[in-house]
Amino acid sequence: MQIVLVDDHPVFRSGIAVLLNHLFPTAHVEEVGDKANLDRLLIDGPPPDLLLLDLLFPGFEADADFTSLRKSLAVTPIIVVSMVHDVTTIDRLMTQGANGFVSKGARPEEMSAAFLSVMDGDTVCVYPSGPVLTAPADEAVSSLTPRQLDVLRHVARGLSNKEIARELDISPYTVRIHVSALLRTLGIASRSAAASFAASNGLL
Amino acid sequence: MQIVLVDDHPVFRSGIAVLLNHLFPTAHVEEVGDKANLDRLLIDGPPPDLLLLDLLFPGFEADADFTSLRKSLAVTPIIVVSMVHDVTTIDRLMTQGANGFVSKGARPEEMSAAFLSVMDGDTVCVYPSGPVLTAPADEAVSSLTPRQLDVLRHVARGLSNKEIARELDISPYTVRIHVSALLRTLGIASRSAAASFAASNGLL
DNA sequence: GGCCAACCCGTACACATGTACTAGTTGCCA
């Protein structure tokens, strides 16, 4: 059994690797930290029996690269392991063919259970357990309209209204309206506070 | 042997716990996720033989709480384990009596070595290994003047110039100068970009 | 068909932000 574990964070990776070795003692866990090594591994070797995929790591474009990954690995189950757990992102991933979603905030036992279920052919989502700090944030974020969330992501990168307008191919006036609206529903006073909020909550 | 491990992140914590169990097979590792439980543990039980401390977790004020922690635990070695690794923060911690600093970006083997050294009475700092993404960021940040870094931290929280002025008890005009200067030296165009940058680099 | 939410575009105005100056104080170091 061959498992590929993709995450750019060494400690995190080794934490999950230990968990996997405990769950699947016979498996070989290949740890990968960036897109270049992931590509090389998938091209050279045979498709793995399980792919654990972080959403944010060097060289990886969550939206575009996931779909192409899903295509090239037609049969291997893919579980997305991410810091982010806003509803919109997860929905999009599941419709794009992810077999599971596991928040990094979840307890190890919950993760294990999820991994086993997915290997059995199920599709599971695990949200963080216990007292979740980001819960109210998630709630607020998921009450945004898709377009507002879209704009927020750009605000989080520090872009100006004009720049966001260019990227989304709409008028700066419209961007301003989206920003104004999302600030209101999030109960945030300024764009830089929103940027800070979004960056801290993994919306980057 | 009693080890207390403080971090609000379950996976991270279990990753390091596994490492510790491997290093010190006879030790009991107590995992703590927030300040309330940490306080209770330190009041109720005897002082541990080693304290691994994250800098950012619920209820913990890095600057103030670390000094009081250092006072109440006069003999136990304290190793700070943090995502942040800008020079200023580390310097401050070491002068405040930390026995070690380990970046979460470091490889497991390096962490182990650091833990052992500290238990031997040494004082060590471990910076992230390999291709470090945040390295240029750290470089830039540490080239800021103390006051600029101070202001940047406030910007990262989404505060306006006026609010920062109130908190630092200086004129808003002066705040503006600091902001302008730090934007220039960081090569960043706007305050919200700076907020995003700072939040992503753990300066919160 | 009417209704409504979400999206789009624009104007007008108040205020925040960023830069470019001038200028005074402190403290450190050669």
Added chain:
DNA sequence: TGGCAACTAGTACATGTGTACGGGTTGGCC
């Protein structure tokens, strides 16, 4: 002692930002 870096405070000006309007389209739903 002179020089320099950092911090402070202010003015003036251009631009960005946030809100309050009005008004348009689309698509879904009763």
